[in-house]
Amino acid sequence: MAVVVMAINLRNPVSLDPENVEDFRDLAHLMVDDIVDYIAGLSDRPVWQPITDQEKNSFNQPIPLQPQGEASAYQDFKDNVFYQPMGNLHPRFWGWVMGNGVPLAAFADLFASIMNPNLGGGDHVANYVERQVVDWCKQIVGFPSDASGLLVSGGSMANFIGLAVARNTMAGFDVRNKGIAAAPAKLTVYASSETHSSNYKTVEQLGIGKDWMRFIPVDRNFSMNIDLLEEAIAADKAAGYQPVCIIGNAGTTNTGAFDNLNDIADIAERENVWFHVDGAFGALARLSPKYGHITAGMERADSLAFDLHKWMYLPMGVACILIRNFEDHINTFAVSPDYLSHMPRGLAGGDHAWYGDLGIELSRSFRALKVWLTFKAYGIDHFARQIEQDIDHAKYLALLVEQQPNLELLDSVPLNIVCFRYLPEEGFEGEINELNREIMLRLHERGLAVPSYTRLNSNFALRVSITNHRSKPADFEYLVEKVIEIGEEILGA
Ligand SMILES: Cc1ncc(COP(=O)(O)O)c(C=O)c1O
Structure with a gap:
């Protein structure tokens, strides 16, 4: 007993709240x-401006063991970081x-950090803010109200989630338990040669392998040649491979080109292949009465990825992935260890799926707040x-x-x-x-x-x-x- 008492030090409590509130x-x-x-x-x-060697050296300091003080640390930030x-x-x-x-969204980020909720799960208001934002996102891009969706860190992660759901849903075997090596046939994915690198990075990480991604040549306007897409799918099927997904571009990174999304949707339907749209920024053009027609067909996608930190101008770290069918989405990611099981009431309750079950991240930041506050303040118009x-x-x-x-x-x-x-x-x-x-x-x-x-x-x-x-x-x-x-x-x- 005496040993325990000596090891516990409660006489000099410490905390990270400000010592002097004023x-x-x-x-x-x-x-x-x-x-x-x-x-x-x-x-x-x-x-x-280029960063000088002297400035770089200010980030070569020993680890600060002793406090420098809030005001002094802030001054260092101003001297060395803020204006660069x-x-x-x-x-x-x-x-x-x-x-x-x-700017307003930056203050929302501040409040998100102050409230500091974890949107992995639980029944607390931040989840309802995210749900509201995802519902608004569906309306913006013309997705049905019962579609599923999630806010993620950026377009790459949004593409990752969409393509993971595509793979698991279309593979025709239990990828989660058996692993990709159990595939009876090679899975193939199609996208134009202009598609963003995050898509083939994902195909690599999903175990499909970049060699099995078919990069379809583009026409002079940099949009996918649809005849060549059809030929590639037919050739792969004839060879005994299994086409699982076509990725359509709604705004390519190089030139902002759009693939013919309606044609791709028709082919995906006919061939029983998932239709994913990478609309990182282009998807938001749908909001424009003058130019929105360019996105036609995007609303037919099985999954649609787009950023909010690009063409909604928000501070870094927020994008949206929408999945048409909720079951496909949750079946790809849900896990149920004892310590995460849902309760009928209390903080671990709620009538909604937990966002931690719809993606990779369990601990999730309140990125929804900056979207919610900004949309309300300025209006979608x-x-x-x-x-x-x-x-x-x-x-x-x-x-x-x-x-x-x-x-x-x-x-x-x-x-x-x-x-x-x-x-x-x-x-x-x-x-x-x-x-x-x-x-x-x-x-x-x-x-x-x-x-x-x-x-x-x-x-x-x-x-x-x-x-x-x-x-x-x-x-x-x-x-x-x-x-x-x-x-x-x-x-x-
Ligand atoms: C078309 C397209 N898709 C995906 C991405 C990746 O988005 P993020 O940088 O938010 O991960 C980008 C980035 O520019 C893009 O242009």
Whole structure:
């Protein structure tokens, strides 16, 4: 007994709550002021700046064993982190596909952390917020109200969940217990050659193997050649393989191209194959009265993945996966150890499925809150207008590019992505791809603008992907001016 008493130290209790509430309140007010000032002055800052060696060294410190204090740690954050952003919140950031954040949603994230619920399960209000958000998401993309759905960390995870359900539902044997090695025939998956890498990453991780993913060539508009899709399925069936899933693109990463989703849905129905749509950003175009028709057929998918941190502009870490049939969804992921069993009443009760049974994550953050608060505050019609504005900006940039003899448009701009390049005068003997790469690097390094890059038909393209609610027409005029200026500077050097 004496030994136990010595080992337990209850005389000097410790906690991680603020020692002095008023000091903490002052610090919290300062943080809010810093945030609001920062957002207000955004466009005066460079889009991105390289991090110096000295700055990198500030992250090479010994582990802090002793407290430095809240205010002092916050000052370090301001000195070394806060003013060195990736840049995707700036009006002239158009790299890859990234939303630029909604300030109100950031405060929702703060409240999500303060409330700190775990949305793996249980009967508490956060689950009802997520359920509400998933229901709204179904309405946005035209899915039936009894479909199943889940919020996840991003488009890659949304594709993963959709394709895992596809595999387990269509394999025709008990994949969960027997494992993929028990498959009587090789499973095959189909997607266009333009499909996002997260889809084949998933096919690899699901044990199907990338060699069994058929990358169907695209037409000139970068959408899947439907005849070749049909031929590939027929050939695989004739060879004794088992087609399980076709992935349709609703907005490809390279150019924003859409596959003909109605044709794919018809083929999937006829061939008894799952139809998954990767609509990471393009699915949200459905909100636009002017451009929404481009998504036709998407609503027929068995599963549909889309991000909310891309074209809903929300802070990172939220996407949605919808599965048409709830049973298919829960049968893929539900587990029932004693410590997670549902109770008839109390915190472990509730009349809803637990979200931990609909995906990989058990402990799940309250990512639904930022969606709920933002949708309510600004209204879906505002998002529709915002998305339309991005597409209109893309069309405007395409016009600006076409007006310049030294610029060449490299795609037809079906949505919000513009790919173009600088073309020097006749007689230029250098490498045009190398020249454009250098233009892009200088744009980044000088903090002028951040387009990203891709290759279209082997041409290095400056790729401007517009999911940015802060951009204005003048930002695109500036980009064109700077590309030409830097091009001439390199040629004149
Ligand atoms: C078409 C498409 N699918 C999936 C993804 C992956 O999404 P995330 O980066 O949110 O994981 C992306 C990312 O840009 C994308 O463009």
